[in-house]
Amino acid sequence: MSYDVIVIGSGPGGYVAAIRCAQLGLKTACVEGRETLGGTCLNVGCIPSKALLHASHQLHEAQNNFSKMGLNSEKISVDWNKMQDYKKEVIEGNTKGIEFLFKKNKIDWIKGWATIPSIGNVKVNDQTYETKNIIIASGSEPSSLPGVEIDEKIIVSSTGALELKEIPKRMVIIGAGVIGLELGSVYSRLGSEVTVLEYMDYITPGLDSELQKTFQRILKKQGIKFIMGAAVQSVAGNKNNANVLYHKNSDGSEHSIAADIVLVATGRKPFIDGMGIKELGIKVSEQGHIETDNKWKTSVNGIYAIGDAIQGPMLAHKAEDEGIATAEIIAGKHGHVNYALVPGVIYTSPEVATVGKTEDELKSSEKDYKVGKFMFLGNGRAKANFAADGFVKILADTKTDRILGAHIIGPAAGDLIHELCMAMEFGAAAQDVALTCHAHPTYSEAIREAALACGDGSIHA
């Protein structure tokens, strides 16, 4: 059997690449070893975590805000098994959706784990398929710490944390990154006592530092405990619980903390073993990423790589964009990804969303910039919805007014950010956003107000 393109991996990078290849008239197959399509994101990542975030957010609303609106219900309780069933249904709906899209686009799903025995060949379960091009979209896997062995029962990665047998009483999370804080929010809302141990003195490395501070303050108010400057040394687990040993960076003192569940959320690493990549001579960086040029070509002709397997932020939408661009390049078109404008979103409550330069980056680049900031407290819709914590911050060039970065912490931030992504794609000035009519009452008025604050001032502040 022979193809124009075989994509290895069916996560957001791989399945999107396969669909675009097929749409562009290329005979396409996608190899996936899991039982279902969709990769980490749909099966054990973005989608199931969003289901649990949604359910636990509803619980939080019911417990904290329903009575304020005159909605009196009996004491609400959590049926953990039912919540797990809901999560499974959400996963199934999404993974089956990809299966449908594959059929619709006449993409062959080759079931099994792929190896690349030689250029132009992909082998799956003793069957070898010929192909003109290969796109490696094999994703990433959790990376642990030395001295910490993940058993996915007591000491878990995000995968295990999504399907715990019961809601733990005490959960310790190692790492205050995106995974730690999203899943920490879920379990904190469900009643667990959540403590986050973080090596740095701030949470979510890379985020604008003003957002980091506000975000941490809000999470603390929600009941999450933080131990900062804590370097985890080891975790000793048994059948029922675990003990986490850490050093305080400030004075080297040794401490320990007991937990029923320990979530290790200290980052992910490319998942590229077992395909024969090194044997083929495909260059791999010291950090374990497949190296590519700016057209996603590896060092071996006819083999491309995208998504978490290569450098850059490990984000589903970055992988999707690379998938589309690579398909277009293989079809002889001009694929392009604007890495400067890849948004980042943290799906806690409130949400955190960011695009472009942070204020810290602008300060260190000595660029003349101005800040337009608007608090959601001045937004009528946010106040009505008990969601007035947070702000929109727009950073613009002092001379040209061009928007350089945008940072939001507040309701629906993950959706709101796209107005600013779009504005920045078109090279907009803050005034362009300020002059755009925004419907009232909406959260997006806060964006316009922040843009107004870059000029003569916002109205409701």
Ligand code: NAI
């Ligand atoms: P991360 O890199 O975002 O955060 C890891 C944290 O662990 C850092 O703050 C780091 O300082 C800390 N840490 C490392 N070693 C430590 C030690 N020995 N003791 C204490 N703290 C330590 O990694 P995370 O949260 O695991 O996420 C992995 C990847 O998945 C990221 O690239 C993230 O962007 C992506 N992801 C994105 C999501 C989203 O876009 N909403 C959701 C989930 C994951």
